[in-house]
Amino acid sequence: MVGRRVLPLRGEGTWQTYVDCPAHHAVEVPDTVPDIVAARAYINPMAAATMLRLWPARGKVVLLSGAGSSCAEHLGRWAIAHGATRVMGLYRSESRKDRLRQVGIEPISTQDLSAISKASALADIAFDSLGGDIGTHVLQGMRGEANFVAYGLLTGKPVTTGAGVRARYHRFHMRDHFTVLAGLGMQAAFSDIWPLLEGAPPAEPRVFPAQQWQDALAEAERPGGQKPILDFCSLN
Known part of the structure; x- marks a missing residue:
């Protein structure tokens, strides 16, 4: 790969000019992917792609919490590309609303608990990055056959699971899947991600x-x- 652009994955440290990593973790970047997109192609895109593989969105109604985040945007845009019938996103900052609409995600304010309750009852899959009161509210409002995927804790508070919860609760953490991905080969893992990033690049x-x-x-x-x-x- 001498002279080629690569993503040096799982090296020691970060924010550095030189990275020393195993050769099999140096993922070649296609010529069609700009540097500015490739630089953000690892954790959030890999997490979003892995979650959508585990919980496919085709024909499903998807609800995202923390929808203004990079990972949630990947989840929403790629769920739409994979055939989701509807994608709704919970946002906190009004500055995020226009961007959500622009990429096809229906915005719902975290202040509007009535709208969140309605969205939760409709959702087949919820991807929750917030935890806390909002995550708990979503989980408690979902149907028994629905899936609630907890992948973040931006509020710093856990989701409360207990009596009255009907949806299936799942915890997702990217590090739990690194062994499987490494076994398949990082080049193979990225083969599905590069086309998605080309077709729907993240915000500038x-x-x-x-x-x-x-x-x-x-x-x-x-x-x-x-x-x-x-x-x-x-x-x-």
Whole structure:
């Protein structure tokens, strides 16, 4: 792969100019995928693709919590591409609403508990990245044959499962699937992801020179802020 663009996966550390990783974890990037897309092609896209393989969306109504996040957008857009009949997304910041509509996800405010209850009752699959009160509200409102997939804990609080819950509760963590993916080969694992990223690339990030890492962190924490990318080429 000398002279080729690659994603160096599972190397030691992060935010670095050079990465030392096993050769079989250096995934070649197709020429048709821009650097700015390839740089974000690992954790969130891999998690979204893996979840949609485990819980297929074709013909299903899908509900996303934390819908303004990168992983949730991948889930929503790819669920639509896979044949979901409807995708709804719970958002907190009003700045996210237009983007959700733009990519085909029906926006529902986390402040509108009545609308969340209706959406939960309709959903065949819920992918929850929030946990806490919202995740619990969604889980408790779902039908018995529905699937609730907990893959994040952005509120810092767990989902309450107990009496009255009818839906099937599943926990998902990407690290639980690394062994299987490594056995298949990372190149094979990415063979399905590259076309999806080409057809539905993530929202444009804001690129910062590596020296401006504090500004990048501030952008990440700013309500409605763009996803920041650090450019280490600026150090050369």
